[in-house]
Amino acid sequence: MDKIKNESSAEEKILAAAKKVFTSKGMAGARMQDIADEAGINKALLHYYFRSKEKLFEVIFFEAAQKLFPRINLIFESNSTLFEKIEKFTDEYITLMSENPYLPLFVLNEVSKNPEVFMKKIWGKQNIPQPQKFLTQIEREVKSGNIKKISPLHLLINLISMCIFPFVAKPMIQFTLGLDEMQFRNVMEQRKKEVAKFIIDSIKK
Amino acid sequence: MDKIKNESSAEEKILAAAKKVFTSKGMAGARMQDIADEAGINKALLHYYFRSKEKLFEVIFFEAAQKLFPRINLIFESNSTLFEKIEKFTDEYITLMSENPYLPLFVLNEVSKNPEVFMKKIWGKQNIPQPQKFLTQIEREVKSGNIKKISPLHLLINLISMCIFPFVAKPMIQFTLGLDEMQFRNVMEQRKKEVAKFIIDSIKK
DNA sequence: GTCTATAATTTGATAGAC
DNA sequence: GTCTATCAAATTATAGAC
Numbered sequence: 001m002d003k004i005k006n007e008s009s010a011e012e013k014i015l016a017a018a019k020k021v022f023t024s025k026g027m028a029g030a031r032m033q034d035i036a037d038e039a040g041i042n043k044a045l046l047h048y049y050f051r052s053k054e055k056l057f058e059v060i061f062f063e064a065a066q067k068l069f070p071r072i073n074l075i076f077e078s079n080s081t082l083f084e085k086i087e088k089f090t091d092e093y094i095t096l097m098s099e100n101p102y103l104p105l106f107v108l109n110e111v112s113k114n115p116e117v118f119m120k121k122i123w124g125k126q127n128i129p130q131p132q133k134f135l136t137q138i139e140r141e142v143k144s145g146n147i148k149k150i151s152p153l154h155l156l157i158n159l160i161s162m163c164i165f166p167f168v169a170k171p172m173i174q175f176t177l178g179l180d181e182m183q184f185r186n187v188m189e190q191r192k193k194e195v196a197k198f199i200i201d202s203i204k205k
Numbered sequence: 206m207d208k209i210k211n212e213s214s215a216e217e218k219i220l221a222a223a224k225k226v227f228t229s230k231g232m233a234g235a236r237m238q239d240i241a242d243e244a245g246i247n248k249a250l251l252h253y254y255f256r257s258k259e260k261l262f263e264v265i266f267f268e269a270a271q272k273l274f275p276r277i278n279l280i281f282e283s284n285s286t287l288f289e290k291i292e293k294f295t296d297e298y299i300t301l302m303s304e305n306p307y308l309p310l311f312v313l314n315e316v317s318k319n320p321e322v323f324m325k326k327i328w329g330k331q332n333i334p335q336p337q338k339f340l341t342q343i344e345r346e347v348k349s350g351n352i353k354k355i356s357p358l359h360l361l362i363n364l365i366s367m368c369i370f371p372f373v374a375k376p377m378i379q380f381t382l383g384l385d386e387m388q389f390r391n392v393m394e395q396r397k398k399e400v401a402k403f404i405i406d407s408i409k410k
Numbered sequence: 411g412t413c414t415a416t417a418a419t420t421t422g423a424t425a426g427a428c
Numbered sequence: 429g430t431c432t433a434t435c436a437a438a439t440t441a442t443a444g445a446c
Contacts, residue, residue, distance in 0.1 A: 010429075025318060029233030032422060042431055047423060049429095102317075108374055109314045112307075113230065115376040129381050148406065153392065154399045157378070161370035162363050168373055169313055171320040173362070176334050187358065194359045201353065202407035215411075237440065247413055252441060254411095417442070424435075 011049050013039040015059070022060045023106040027113075030057075058121075061110055065122050067100060068107050069129055076134040082141050083200055085134065086159065090196040093163045098188050105168045131156055147203040155203065162195045216254050218244040220264070227265045228311040232318075235262075263326075266315055270327050272305060273312050274334055281339040287346050288405055290339065291364065295401040298368045303393050310373045336361055352408040360408065367400045 008016070017039035021030045032053055036043040050056040075089045097104060111118045138152035166173060166188060174184055213221070222244035226235045237258055241248040255261040280294045302309060316323045343357035371378060371393060379389055 026231065026233060026314070028231060029318065031420090043422090044424080044432085045430060051423095053422065105314060105317055108377065109231070109310060112310055112376050113234065115380070118376070119380055123380070131381065150403070151395070151399060153382070154396060154403065157371055157392075157396075158367050158400070158403055160374075161366045165366035165370040165373070166362055168370070169365075171317050171323070172313065175320070175324055175328070176336065177358070187362075190356070191359060191362075194356060195363070198355070198359070198363055198407050202403050236438090248440090249414085249442080250412060256441095258440065411446105413444100413446080415443085415445100418440085420437105420439075422435105422437080425433085426431100427433100428429105428431080 010039075010041055010045060013041060014046060014049055014056075018056050018060050019063075022057060023064065023102040026106070027057050027061075027110060061107070062122065064100075064103050064107050065111075065118075067096070068103055069122075071096065072129050072131075076129070076131055082137055082147070083204075085137075086199055087196040089159060090163055090199075091192045094188055094192045094195070097164065097167045098185065101167050101170055103167075104164050105170075108168065146205070148205055150203055155199070159195075159199060162191075162198070166191065215244075215246055215250060218246060219251060219254055219261075223261050223265050224268075227262060228269065228307040231311070232262050232266075232315060266312070267327065269305075269308050269312050270316075270323075272301070273308055274327075276301065277334050277336075281334070281336055287342055287352070288409075290342075291404055292401040294364060295368055295404075296397045299393055299397045299400070302369065302372045303390065306372050306375055308372075309369050310375075313373065351410070353410055355408055360404070364400075364404060367396075367403070371396065 014035065017035045018030075021035045021038055025031075025034070030053075032043055032046055035056075036046055039046075046056065050059065071092065072089075075085055075092065078085065078088075080088065135152040135156060138147075138150070138155055141147045142149055142152075170184065173179065174181075179187065219240065222240045223235075226239045226243055230236075230239070235258075237248055237251055240261075241251055244251075251261065255264065276297065277294075280290055280297065283290065283293075285293065340357040340361060343352075343355070343360055346352045347354055347357075375389065378384065379386075384392065
């Protein structure tokens with residue numbers, strides 16, 4: 001129970017190192033030796049705590065996937081108004097991505113390399129995003145004439161695209177626009193409001 | 206999946222096979238044996254035509270990268286009006302991505318794993334996207350009061366995000382929205398007009 | 411040019427001392 | 429729990445026959 005807080009345990013060091021190596025190199029590109037070096041421990045110790053590379057990867061991947069997805073539901077299923085949901089989503093989601101910039105590309109890439117496994121293991125439970133309520137709400141707002149006529153599906157895709165893509169294309173954006181780390185962070189900070197404003201401007205009457 | 210034609214030369218068969226394997230598994234995950242099998246030839250022949258795995262990868266990667274990027278410039282640097290450029294960009298770009306759905310994730314992923322090499326080798330020449338003209342055009346339209354006040358930078362990021370992201374997140378979107386291949390294609394076809402309309406609705410006065 | 415066989419290297423995983 | 433040493437399998441690359 002009484003752990004010295006400054007020193008993390010071997011298991012914690014391994015998990016932190018594995019997260020760093022897997023998210024930057026991917027499952028196929030990561031080396032157990034890289035993770036051991038990064039954790040400052042021996043390679044054999046990885047197998048002592050986590051049976052295999054695949055087991056270790058799954059721990060990191062599922063933690064990442066759950067960070068990326070389920071929070072969407074909390075917003076979609078709340079009782080806020082449409083505009084409130086849009087503002088809340090952009091703010092919270094871009095905040096989350098800013099804290100884990102490598103996460104979206106890592107998860108999307110691994111998912112696309114193994115869609116079947118992804119579906120079964122991650123969303124076999126209760127984590128499936130249920131955008132239906134959000135889609136229905138948009139349709140209702142359109143029909144009641146509160147917003148312009150727009151496809152709920154495309155509005156949803158637009159919202160998510162504008163929040164996540166900048167992190168997927170981070171190195172590309174930084175290079176083409178000549179942004180250093182701090183400038184990139186600032187631009188993402190601005191987007192929390194800019195994206196919501198952009199969307200609302202497009203759909204409000 | 207495309208069958209590799211019997212009458213094409215060995216080199217062509219290898220390139221087609223390498224494209225398929227590399228874009229689906231990435232550099233680290235691809236196996237020379239996979240490529241040889243896919244091409245219907247022997248593994249040694251890969252090394253006869255292309256010295257090493259890395260050389261073969263570079264051919265595929267640079268071809269893919271050039272398909273993804275330089276066409277942007279043609280639109281950005283044309284003399285069309287802002288609205289025309291937006292409509293042209295969404296239409297042409299989504300068409301291009303629909304023809305190569307695996308390309309964006311492949312390129313973005315490999316770029317992020319090696320940003321330095323990417324910068325030097327791909328854009329050391331004349332292929333660097335020059336969005337400056339487009340950004341200036343937006344600023345001019347804002348100042349002259351033709352469109353709403355908006356950050357040119359964020360408008361550019363929004364435009365590209367909405368065009369490319371759906372292909373990066375293709376498996377995720379298909380699963381959460383329950384779309385088969387044909388339905389996904391149809392949704393992307395709709396987006397050619399929907400995205401342009403969405404943007405123009407947001408910025409027009 | 412294309413193949414079979416094999417070398418050389420990398421890498422995930424284990425054995426066993428402490 | 430942690431280490432060193434080592435195995436076994438996978439994988440890139442080459443040699444040499446045809």
